[in-house]
Amino acid sequence: MGIEVKVEGLTKSFGRQNIWQDVSLTLPAGEVSVMLGPSGTGKTVFLKSLIGLLKPEHGRVLVNGVDMARSPERDIMEARKLFGLMFQDGALFGSMNLFDNIAFPLREHTKKKESEIRRIVMERIDAVGLLGSEGKLPGEISGGMRKRAGLARALVLDPQIILCDEPDSGLDPVRTAFISQLLIDLNTTTDATMLIVTHNLDIAATVPDNMGMLFRRHLVTFGPREVLLTSQEPVVSQFLTASKHGPIGMSEEKDEATLAAEASGGMVAPQPKALVPQLQPSPGLGERAAVARRRERVLGMLDTLPGTAQEAIRSSYGRQDVLAPTVTLPRRGGAS
Structure with missing residues (x-):
């Protein structure tokens, strides 16, 4: 099973620029x-802080008893x-x-024999649907395939915590759907924290x-x-509905005068x-092992959640039907 990651009061700045504080x-x-x-808003900075690649000014990231x-x-x-x-x-x-790229962490950080490395690498290549492409260079494959290869490399050391930085960037909606399904399937097979x-x-x-959601530091x-x-x-609703009306503007956030003008203009x-x-x-x-654990955890905190969330959770857990997935991950490499 994956490992809990506990973040306490994390604050990060670059010089005088505060990225986020007290997370x-x-x-x-x-x-x-x-x-x-x-x-x-510093989402990538947050990932790098979790793994200890960037050091925050204040706060802790606790992983298995270690403050990163x-x-x-x-x-x-x-x-x-x-x-x-x-990445x-x-x-x-x-x-x-692709084979050597994915094998790199095993060769760098373990003393495994090449026969064992090949077995592990080919298993991961198969898991992300890239069988048949292992001999290709990164420049010879599509962006979606490079992302899947990057994910395979992230998996070769059997991590208990998987961090994915914008796995959808540059992908069309169909390839994004495949990536989404792949992430759910990986959680099912690894039970890793993601x-x-x-x-x-x-x-x-x-x-x-x-x-x-991170916003305004x-x-x-x-x-x-x-x-x-x-x-x-407001900022959550605006982001999730991709609306122009709300606190987020082209320069990340709108000033109070702009927001007041929107409100006076009758914008809903x-x-x-x-x-x-x-x-x-x-x-x-x-079924994902996380499902039962999450259900117990969420139902235990139900009374502390907003009313709309409580209603949605009760409705979700009250359903008896099992929803089938909308896409299935291909088992062979393709230009995606």
Whole structure:
């Protein structure tokens, strides 16, 4: 099972520019979480802070008893082995074929024999649907395939925590649907704790168990998906409905005068869309182990949640039908 990640009072700045401050949340063990936010809100910085690649000015990130911000470097390096990180562009070595790119962490950080490395790498290549493409260079394949290869590389050390930085960037809606299904299937087969940073509303609405949002240097909210997806908070509603009306502007945020002018002009705040079902694992994979744990956890905190979220949760858990997935992951490589 994945490992819980506990963030306490995290604050990060670059010089005089404060990126975000006093961020506190817990990524539940084995569940899938998503972090949303307009461009420039420091979502990638947040991921790098979780894994200890960037040091915050204040706060802690606790992983298996290790503070990724303050513990001795040797302890941080050891704890970092629990993580798998999927970068926006795949971060593949251009001179290596996909097999060698994916094998790289095993050759660098383990003493496994080449026969064992080949078995592991081919299993991961198969898992992300790239069989037959292992001999190709990154420049010879599509952006979607590079992302899947980057994800395969993140998985070779069997991480208990998987961080995905905008896995949908540059992909069309169909390939994004395949990536969404792949992430759910990976959680099903690995039971790893997952955090996905994304702008994509389809991923946000259908993939996670939990959702958060960064805006104006603060964490707006973090909790069960139903809380954010039914939120009446103006910035959340605006983001989820892709509306021009609300606190988010072209330069990230609008000033008070602009917001007052919108209100006086009779502009109505956008309303949240109807809650859509969460994606289910592909046929044959069974149920995610996180489902039962999440149900117990969420029902235990139900009375502390907003009324709209409570209603959505009760409705969801009251349903008896099992929703089938809308897409299935291909098992062979393709230009996606």
